[in-house]
Amino acid sequence: MSNWQQYLNSTVRDMPPSGIRKFFNLAAEMDDVISLGVGEPDFVTPWHIREACVYSLERGYTTYTANQGLPALRQVISKYLIDSYNIEYNPKSELLITVGVSEALDLALRAIVEPGDEVLIPEPCFVSYMPCTTLAGGKAVPLNTSIENNFQVTAEMVERAVTPNTKILFLCNPNNPTGATISKDNLLAIAEVVKQHDLIVISDEIYDQLTYKDEHICFATLPGMKERTILLNGFSKAYAMTGWRVGYAASNPDFIAAMTKIHQYTMLCAPITAQMSAMEALKNGKIAMIKMVEQYNRRRKMVVNAFNEMGLDCFEPGGAFYAFPSIQKTGMSSEEFAEELLKETKVALIPGNAFGPSGQGYVRVSYATSLQDLTEAVKRIASFVKKR
Amino acid sequence: MQLDKAILELLEQNGKITNDEIATLLDIPEEEVQKLIEDLEQKGIIAGYQTVINWDKVEDEKVNAVIEVKITPQREVGFDAVAERIYRFPEVHSVLLMSGDYDLVVFLEGKTMKDVAQFVSSKLATMEHVLSTATHFVLKTYKKHGRILDDNETDRRLVISP
Numbered sequence: 001m002s003n004w005q006q007y008l009n010s011t012v013r014d015m016p017p018s019g020i021r022k023f024f025n026l027a028a029e030m031d032d033v034i035s036l037g038v039g040e041p042d043f044v045t046p047w048h049i050r051e052a053c054v055y056s057l058e059r060g061y062t063t064y065t066a067n068q069g070l071p072a073l074r075q076v077i078s079k080y081l082i083d084s085y086n087i088e089y090n091p092k093s094e095l096l097i098t099v100g101v102s103e104a105l106d107l108a109l110r111a112i113v114e115p116g117d118e119v120l121i122p123e124p125c126f127v128s129y130m131p132c133t134t135l136a137g138g139k140a141v142p143l144n145t146s147i148e149n150n151f152q153v154t155a156e157m158v159e160r161a162v163t164p165n166t167k168i169l170f171l172c173n174p175n176n177p178t179g180a181t182i183s184k185d186n187l188l189a190i191a192e193v194v195k196q197h198d199l200i201v202i203s204d205e206i207y208d209q210l211t212y213k214d215e216h217i218c219f220a221t222l223p224g225m226k227e228r229t230i231l232l233n234g235f236s237k238a239y240a241m242t243g244w245r246v247g248y249a250a251s252n253p254d255f256i257a258a259m260t261k262i263h264q265y266t267m268l269c270a271p272i273t274a275q276m277s278a279m280e281a282l283k284n285g286k287i288a289m290i291k292m293v294e295q296y297n298r299r300r301k302m303v304v305n306a307f308n309e310m311g312l313d314c315f316e317p318g319g320a321f322y323a324f325p326s327i328q329k330t331g332m333s334s335e336e337f338a339e340e341l342l343k344e345t346k347v348a349l350i351p352g353n354a355f356g357p358s359g360q361g362y363v364r365v366s367y368a369t370s371l372q373d374l375t376e377a378v379k380r381i382a383s384f385v386k387k388r
Numbered sequence: 389m390q391l392d393k394a395i396l397e398l399l400e401q402n403g404k405i406t407n408d409e410i411a412t413l414l415d416i417p418e419e420e421v422q423k424l425i426e427d428l429e430q431k432g433i434i435a436g437y438q439t440v441i442n443w444d445k446v447e448d449e450k451v452n453a454v455i456e457v458k459i460t461p462q463r464e465v466g467f468d469a470v471a472e473r474i475y476r477f478p479e480v481h482s483v484l485l486m487s488g489d490y491d492l493v494v495f496l497e498g499k500t501m502k503d504v505a506q507f508v509s510s511k512l513a514t515m516e517h518v519l520s521t522a523t524h525f526v527l528k529t530y531k532k533h534g535r536i537l538d539d540n541e542t543d544r545r546l547v548i549s550p
Contacts, residue, residue, distance in 0.1 A: 024548040037548040044541055127550040176550075298398075298413040305412055348547055371402075375409065 011134060018127055019354030023338060027348045034377045036365045037348040039176065041240040041321070045277075046288035049239065052280035053273055061272050067264040068256075069097025069248070070275045076282045077248055084208075085218040087226065093253040096260050097270045097278075101206045101234045101247040103263070106132050108202050108230045108249060109168070111258040113138035117167040122153040124324075124355035124362070126176050126204070141166070144358040147326055150315050151180035155189035162193070168200045171219055174207040177355045177364040178324040179300075179317020184217055191222040201229045206247070207320040209238035209289060212297045214318060220250070227252045230259075237320075238289050239281040246274040296321050299367040299374055306378040307365070310385045321368040324352065328361045330388045338363055345380040391416065395424055396433070400534075403437045442537040444529060452481075452497050452526035453504045455512065456490040458519040467491055470517045479507060490522070501525065 005013060027033055044050075068074065074091035081087050089095050098104040105128065113119065113136040121129045123142040133140040141161055145151040158169060169190075174181045182190075194201055203219040220229040234247025249259060263269075300317065307314035307325040314325035327337045334351035342348050349366075352359030367374060394414055398405055407425070411418040428434045443450050459470045467485055474494060475483040482495040494512070498504040504523070513521050529537055 018550070020548055020550055024546070027547040033547055035545075035547045038545050039549045040545055042543065042545070301415045302409075302412045305415075350548060354550075371409075371413075 015131055015134060018131075020127060020350060023335075023348075023350060023354065026339065027342060030342070030346060033342070033346050033348050034369070034373045034380075035348040036367070036369055036374070036377055037350045038366050038368060040242040040368065041237065041292065042368045042370060043240040043292050045240050045244070046281075046285060048284055048288070049241070049277050049280050053277040056273060056276035061276055063272060065097075065269045065272050065275060067269055068095070068260055069270055070272070070279070073097060073275050073279045073282075074248075076279055077250075080282050081218075081250065085221050087218060087221050089250045090253070094250055094256055096249045096256050096263065097275060098234075098247050098249060098263065099267055099270050100236065100245045101204060101232045102128060103245075103267065104230075104232045104234075104247050104249040104259075105129070105202060105204065106136075107259040107262050108232070108251075108255070109133055109136040109138065110262055111255060112168060112200055114167075116165060118163060118165045119168040119170065120158060120161050120166060120199075121170045122157075122172070122175075123357070124151075124175075124177050124352060124359035125170070126172060127355065129170055129172075130356070138168070139165070142356060142358065145178070145180070146358065147313060147315055147324075147362070151175060151178040151324070152186055153182055153190065154186055155193045158190055158193045162197050162199075166197060166199060168202055169194060170202050170204070172204040173219065174211060174216070174317075174319025176207065176320055177322050177350070177352065177359065179320045179322040180315075180324075181211060181214060181216070181318035184214075187217055187219060187222060191219075191225050194228065195224050199228070201225065202232065203229050204232045206232065206234055206237050208233060210293055210296060210321060211319040212293075212300060213316075216319070230255055235278045235281050238293075239278075239285050240292065241274075241277070241281060244271075244274040244277060246270050246278045295371075296367065299369075299371060302371075303365060303367045303374065303378065306382065310382050312385065321366055323365045323367060324359075324362050325365065326362050330385060332388070334360055334363055341381065341384055345384050347377045347380050347384075392424060392428060392433075395421065396428065399425075399434070399437075403439070440533050440535045442529070442532075444537070450497055450499065451501050451504055452495070452529070453508075454524045454526065455494040455496060455508060456522040456524075457492040457494055457512065458490050458521075459492060460517045460519060461491075462517060470515070473515060474512065477507070477511065479503075 074095045077095055078089050078091040081089055109132050115137040117138045118141050119133045119138045120141050120143055123144050130140045143157045143161055145153055208216045220226045220231045230249055230251040232249050236242040303323045304314050304316050312325045312327055314323055317323055334353050338349055338351040350364040352362030398410055407418050407421045410421045461467050462469055471483055479497055480494055481497050484493045486493050496504055508521055508523050
């Protein structure tokens with residue numbers, strides 16, 4: 001029997017499977033699981049957006065769009081960025097509509113990374129940053145953040161990790177999985193280091209609308225950062241549109257043109273149905289969005305308090321919909337904790353090290369779950385922890 | 389007032405939410421929640437607590453009707469006096485003063501159609517200052533107090549996702 005493995009591209013073959021995969025299989029086999037392991041809103045896309053989608057289909061919007069995306073959608077996004085952050089991107093040359101932020105970050109890396117280029121990635125981080133860097137031929141260099149400094153990325157960390165080969169710095173603000181937001185002082189200091197070492201910043205700001213303490217700071221608005229930043233955002237989290245797969249990148253015309261080149265050959269364009277719906281979300285979605293954010297905020301306080309009361313240190317996340325408590329006091333590893341919790345109490349959460357080795361000792365708790373389920377889950381976790 | 393509003397919204401969503409839960413969600417002491425709710429009850433801002441029931445699923449039959457009522461407003465009391473004479477009847481669920489073609493809209497609940505017809509013809513239509521009525525029977529309730537009855541939209545998310 002032939003071993004087809006040997007035919008595989010070695011980079012792909014040697015890439016470890018996602019740390020989430022194994023846990024997913026385990027949880028998927030069980031019934032009646034209360035899941036705090038979901039990285040998407042528990043709300044269904046607001047009705048006005050779904051209704052607009054149906055209307056677009058009725059009118060026959062079923063074609064390809066321009067590679068860069070519907071001009072009208074780019075206009076609306078441009079206006080959104082001006083209104084929100086007072087930053088102006090030319091909808092003709094500085095915006096690209098993608099199939100979710102996931103595609104956008106792949107495009108950004110492939111457009112810029114040369115073999116051997118180093119990419120600085122603050123950890124714990126979203127699961128695709130490292131693999132996509134590797135697939136693009138780059139070398140992922142983690143910057144470890146921890147609960148001691150509230151999972152902040154600092155200029156010193158960046159400075160320490162920079163080598164002559166460093167080309168890109170990733171930022172995810174607010175952060176998945178920690179929920180951390182980066183303070184303005186830190187962002188300003190990071191911007192200085194970025195300028196000094198002539199780095200490019202890929203700034204994933206998909207959770208920009210989900211901040212609870214301070215106003216979100218768009219990295220591209222910092223002095224000198226607009227040109228050298230690839231700003232990534234989308235509709236999944238704020239408008240509960242994960243399954244629609246639509247996002248965008250904003251940057252200088254050279255970067256956008258290069259990313260569009262890859263996008264046109266690999267994807268052609270984002271689905272028109274999703275683009276039409278995204279337009280409705282940005283135009284009329286604010287009220288529904290604010291209501292969802294209000295609910296997240298209430299659950300956030302409840303979850304953070306609950307973990308701290310259990311004796312598991314949990315710092316107060318400023319954004320996204322995740323809490324990232326430390327489970328070190330239980331003496332268990334993240335996986336042991338998550339697995340045993342699942343088996344014993346049927347509550348699923350994600351071991352922190354699924355988001356990189358520096359996530360060891362933590363678990364990611366998503367509070368994008370109904371208050372009722374959240375209350376019950378927290379109760380079960382508390383009694384589980386008490387027994388240890 | 390900000391806190392009051394937050395409490396009202398939580399209670400409007402779920403009348404069974406406990407003071408303890410409200411305290412956790414709003415990050416304030418439980419005693420404060422209790423005091424604020426008592427205040428709201430005393431001021432009549434919280435007028436009562438009810439449950440949203442899908443009576444269509446209960447064997448016990450009920451007939452609901454919506455009645456448009458035209459009335460002559462009276463000196464000094466306007467529409468209020470006639471409205472009161474109507475809303476005091478226990479079978480009347482809601483009474484609203486409307487702009488437009490008619491003045492009051494009355495939500496009525498009876499055991500049978502005959503009950504409702506009886507009420508309209510003998511009590512409502514004959515009432516002084518009532519000019520006319522138009523009765524509409526409810527065939528089906530889809531949504532009530534912001535709740536979709538028989539909502540088939542369930543959580544379709546994967547158990548674990550990044």
